[in-house]
Amino acid sequence: MPFCPRCGSQVSEDAQYCPNCGAPLGKPEPTTTSPTPEARAPAARSFFGRIYGAAALDTSVYEEVEADRTATTQALLVVILASISQGIGTALSNWRSGPTRAGVGFFEGLFQALLLWAIWSFVTYFVGTRLFGGRATYGELLRTIGFANSPNLLGIFTFIPILGGILSFALWIWALAAMIIAVRQALDFSTGKAIMTCIVGFIAAVVLLIIVAIILAIPLILFNL
Secondary structure (H helix, E strand, O other), X not given: OOEOOOOOOEOOOOOOEOOOOOOEOOOOOOOOOOOOHHHHOOOOOOHHHHHHHHHOOOHHHHHHHHHOHHHHHHHHXXXXXXXXXXXXXXXXXXXXXXXXXXXXXXXXXXXXXXXHHHHHHHHHHHHHHHOOOOOOOHHHHHHHHHHOXXXXXXXXXXXXXXXXXXXXXXXXXXXXXXXXXXXXXXXXXXHHHHHHHHHHHHHHHHHHHHHHHHHHHHHHHHHHO
16 A cells, blocks of 8 residues: 555545545646647658649649648649640650751740649639539649649640550540549649539630630741741
8 A cells, every 4th residue: 555755644546535534646747738730730741742742642742732831832833834844745746847847846835834734723712612612722723733734734644655655645634534643632622623624614714725826826827827
């Protein structure tokens, strides 16, 4: 049997206070404090960690990017790198047609990818929030869609004969799956609504791209005439 350290009285093993003098017994109970939000939040991934996670279709990465307002620059960098990769792949595919055609192919791939990101994200935001009741800011959607371009970093390998065509199709499916997850996580609704938003948004974005291409081509046509 233990004894009270103050008065020496014999006490039971489960007693917290001495029944004779009232002195506390045993070790003091540890105080529990609620962790701060900073302590509860997991550490942010690195830029390349986010690229890997986004390509792996990790939903937590898209949630992290959505909430991080400073990640907009990173999202733009992902799009630029993916566009350059696709541009190089296109240039190498056209290299047999001459350096000029290869250079044109590079800038076409780069320009189209950047323009498609800007237009598609805006149209998707409009469709998702107005038609399907999604809740997000344009910046949140812009960031998640930007990181959804991570699979396209492999676009540089699309110049490989035969395998290049298969890889292009695989990258398109892969990026589409990433896009659906990005839209779903940013707009906070179901996968079905995310798919419908992507379909409607893509069709509208392609129509706008065609209109822009026609407008840009008009001066060249008139100049040639």
